[in-house]
Amino acid sequence: MTPVQPVRGTQSLLGEDADRLATVVAAFERVRRLYGFKRVEVPTIEQTAVFARTIGETTDVVSKEMYSFEDRGGESITLRPEFTAGICRAYISEGWQQHAPIKVATHGSAFRYERPQKGRFREFRQLDAEIIGSGEPQADVELLGFAEQLLRELKIEGAILKLNTLGDPETRSAWRDALHEHFRSRASELSDDSRARLERNPLRILDSKAHQDWPVVDSAPVIDDFLTDEAADFFGKVTQGLDAAGIHWERAPRLVRGLDYYRHTAFEFVTDRLGAQGTVLAGGRYDGLIESLGGPQTPAVGWAAGIERLAMMIEVPARETSRAVLVPLGERAEAAAQRILADLRRTGVAADMAYRGNMKKRLSRANDAGAAYVIIVGDDELDRGEAQVKNLATGEQRAVALDDLTAAVIAA
RNA sequence: GCGAUCGUAGCUCAGCUGGUUAGAGCACUGGUUUGUGGUACCAGGGGUCGCGGGUUCAAGUCCCGUCGGUCGCCCCA
The missing domain is CATH 3.40.50.800 (Anticodon-binding domain)
Known part of the structure; x- marks a missing residue:
């Protein structure tokens, strides 16, 4: 038996693999300054409620993937599974509100108790960018510009921007009800996985990988039929802004995001080069999140990117040498x-x-x-x-x- | 949580249907060159064959368990 073993899903890197991560972070820091995002630091651990309340109790991230433990004071603490919730907590409890609207960015480790596979680890690293306190579609455009330029500077070819809107709360709940109705009426045609998703998270059936589900999904109601005028107008302004900025995007009407807090704009940069983990950078608007943490109603947009996933896609970094x-x-x-x-x-x-x-x-x-x-x-x-x-x-x-x-x- | 697959030297691997002291390349150390690299040649060190149990006259090789890696499902960056 090996005397000591690393914790499953953690990595120890030397040489090229370590340099790859550093290269991704360096590019992120460079582009971050170009876009005027302030560097912030947030804790690796938060009170469990910070994540449980924002991400959604029924999501897998909260229900089975969190690294939670009780500290010596009997308080439930969780290793961050992502950055957004912690940044929003800081926005409320550290008085960052006085600087609103703020553009902030950070990077570091996040933790999720999952089975490791290609491009997925229990301790993984993320880049994160958020614009808080800005409800204008221009914020979405700027945030996406940051993402697009980052990928471009990393010379990551073939990552395409898939864009959708989930609408405002009225839109989302009307669409959700219609989807639920549709899928329930044809439950017998669905795969086992999707039948299980029916009550828990019907939106997820839309991006099911099971071929069996395709016909039912294809005939499902589309978000566009449920968009309120305001939601449609907002999405229109985002897409116009992207076009004006020369950012290529593709409409993905069935793109939904797993975490509960998303509203309006939702997006993913996807690639076919990373096996099952095609999403390399993803995010969206989460106007209700800060309120759910007990803060004031505050609009916000953000994204996160997997550093390891990006690192796998860049060219071999130049070796560091001594003169x-x-x-x-x-x-x-x-x-x-x-x-x-x-x-x-x-x-x-x-x-x-x-x-x-x-x-x-x-x-x-x-x-x-x-x-x-x-x-x-x-x-x-x-x-x-x-x-x-x-x-x-x-x-x-x-x-x-x-x-x-x-x-x-x-x-x- | 589920499925598949793999686990032999620091690394990448070979080892056929179980049969004597387990091999190669790279890396490492020394030498050919008592102070001159990138090429070449010579020699050397290094392995509880992941771990535990079982079958057998005999197990790296077969069986069971366990731990770990990889890939996929779920989910997600």
């Missing part, structure tokens, strides 16, 4: 090399030192590290106040005065 690697030979040389190394780093030159093994080994390590130069320091060189600088690409080597090392290594 120069020092190879000291002998104790006196090691002390001198420490000095040179510190000087190089303080002047902004990425440098490293190979201090074990024979010379062949050390040069080999410098080569593996992708260094442009190797600086060889031995007693002979020290006595002359110089070091050997070798260009690993060309193989050429020359003596350079210790004082000129930084310049020699910076110069192309």
